[in-house]
Amino acid sequence: MPDDSTPEGVSRRQYLAATGAVGAAGLAGCSGGGDSGDGGSGDEIGGTVTVFSGSAFVDIGMEEALHDAGVPDSIDIEMVVPPQDSGSKQQQLRTAINAEEADPDLVLTDNGWTIPFIVRDDLVNLEEEMDDEFIARVREEGVQSMIDTGTHPETGDLYSVPVFPDYPVITYRKDLLRDAGYGDSDFESWRTDPPTWAEFTQIVAEAQSGSDVQYGHLWQGNNYVGLACCTFNEFLTSMGGAFFGGEDNLFGPVGDRPVTLDTEESIDGIEAAVDIIHGEGLSPMDIEGVSPQEVAGWIEPDTKSTFEAGSAVTQRNWTYSIGGAVSSFEGTDMELGVMPLPQGPNGSAHAQGGWIMSMNPHTDNMASAKEVIKAWWEDPVLQLQFDEASYMPPKPELFSYVQESEAVGPYFEALQYSAQNLMPRPTTSVWPNQRSIVANEVNAALRKEKSPEEAASAMQEQIAAIEEQSG
Template sequence: MKIATLSLAAMLAGFAATGAQAATVKLFCGATDYDLCSSAAEAWAKQSGNAVSINKMPASWDDAVPLYQQMLAAQSTDVDVLVIDVIWMGMLKNHLLDLGTLVPKEEVAAHFPTTIDAATIDGHLLALPWYMDTGLMFYRKDLLEKYGKTAPKTWAELTETAKAVQDGERKAGDADMWGFVWQGKSYEGLTCDAIEWVASAGGGTVIDDKGAVTIDNPKAAAALALAHGWIDTISPQGVLGYDEESSRAVFESGKAVFLRNWPYVWGTSQAAGGALVGKVGVAALPVGAAGEKSSGCLGPAYLGVSKYSENKEAAVSLIRYMTGAADQKRRAIQGAYNPTVAALYDDPEVLAKLPFLKDTQAAFADSIARPSSATGASYNRVSQAFSKSVHAVLTGDEKPEAAVAELAQQLEQLKKRAKW
């Protein structure tokens, strides 16, 4: 697929042709990708005739939320461009500039529709997608080949395949082998995992995009029951305390057949000298029921402009540059960041760096959003209630049907108080 974009020079010339005076745009860059972010902003500044002032976000993105809320509540002009997690969109919606009439439609359409939908609230486009994250399935392709298995398409197939390979390896002498590791600790990671199970089974997303509580249904309960059945059969008891890094460590030590995690694991598992170089396959997550889509949890990062910016025109110009195809390609090649521009998934240079993108494009396109837009400032409470309820099912402290019914009641009460 050919990427239909203007040349970088032409794009920047277009941005500068507005006649606006030079501005200093103030932005945040994340700690982990500071160099990539700051170099893009500085390149834009040099070629557009503007300037940038860059601040580093806290190392933990969770710590950025109160900082943002304080600045925006004060209508501060100390920041123009914000790095935004998808789940903050509803929380920050009243403070972000509507980009709908400020960004050409063809630029918006270049991104995966799921990323645009997640950034659109009440018809307002509040941010532009910058890079993509979604839940993926990593697997030991060498072990699947050894046992004549293929990458599973459903959770039931994964359960069966994981057990067969696990048991085969244990009989061969590897007593510590497990079939499947994932994020079972009661935190946001479990919210992501469980929404994937439920949505891919046709059980919805806990709360729909209109704010209705939907979790109390048989398909959702069945999805949680299946996951409970993994504990001590294909997943260790310890998975109930795993986060992304602890589950990755088990997989990369060679002690698991399958891993659910984020795309960054491709880079860590294939680092020079690693035990799994050349042995890892990547695929979209399985589905829970026939006819449903693979529903990896949507986790993109965005760039948005503060309503209180004194440099709105220049700030929009900057985020168009940083989220455009040219710089997303650079980030993919130099930093292994997954693009949100769909056409880059056919780009030979990008695929040379991230070969799994060719086989997982559907996973990125079909990602499922958490209910953050509908619930706004209440999202954290919703997520905590959901992950706590799911964890109780996984430990066996709650039956799935009772857990989803009780959760629905809790969320209805929260909805009444918060009026989302």
């Protein structure tokens, strides 16, 4: 890019704000990578670098692109597929580090749980190990909120390099909504002024009733990390509730902030999530039951594959899901639409997501691993991961590349709105324990095992106890 503006006039400053200048908020596996073969010592370049990445990075040419971007031919790169949900990835990485295993050498860590690893010195301090010029480039070129999630909160040292930011959107079947009486003016309006939860569920219900699709609205309600940090966080925030009284307290001080999960507005957030499945009229908004009970057991791959098969009217998922839907709908009568998440009394809230590259402190092939990190920051590599996996680039200067994309570019306005309305998760040293409580209690409410009030009371009591013990 020759200057600081995209063809549509979106400045670098605007993009920084849009993609998460909201401050600090976060895929792992074990396979032959720590054995460095010809470059056995951590100071020599060669052997195999194992990257705890994910299925989307397999068979898309990442290894070739990394070599083209500067990784010496003496280094083999192995992409390892970890568990699909973020909590299991975190646990597998923790197990490997606790056992002082050399594999994986590198790992994509969730921006929501990287800082606890950093403060325990369970990741390599890249500021100490990599050259100053590269660190300066990352700080200058990267999306600030992603950099913050990989930075030690006390020392300010950089431990992780952004790989891709992410945030949720609603993908929907325009063809079904057209049959229900909605048209292009509605679709255009929703990009920057999404409907309320009540309006949205009415739209979904109308579209489903006039079609033969199996499901209405799909989202992720399983008892896992994504429910606590993301989907419930979105219901909670849009309804006016909060974990700790508001965004100013998300990151502490632990033990000296209010726990507000039993307020009326926070209970409204649980009720909204329950209503969208069961339609019992619990929340103050007239939310219809348009989601199947199955969503209480589903995570992202479940809803993604179901929507791409044409079996649902709408889906809440991350930006990377757009590319899959575009490919799946090609050559069919299905027409894709994208909008931000619906609005509650407190507006439209989107969980801040994304993944960053970290290094195992027990790697025995550090020199080669550093070469992979440096190459991954080059534009052609980041463009490839966007082209092949729809992962957004972590550099503001590359956002024009997204705008010009045939697959994702048409949905730029909706993406920008979502990015401008991000809500981080409360990432602190105690959040890993707290999020398990949130996910367990909210999931119990979704399954009708507890009332929203009972779930809220249980969360309030247990999380307050953790705050008191840790303060």
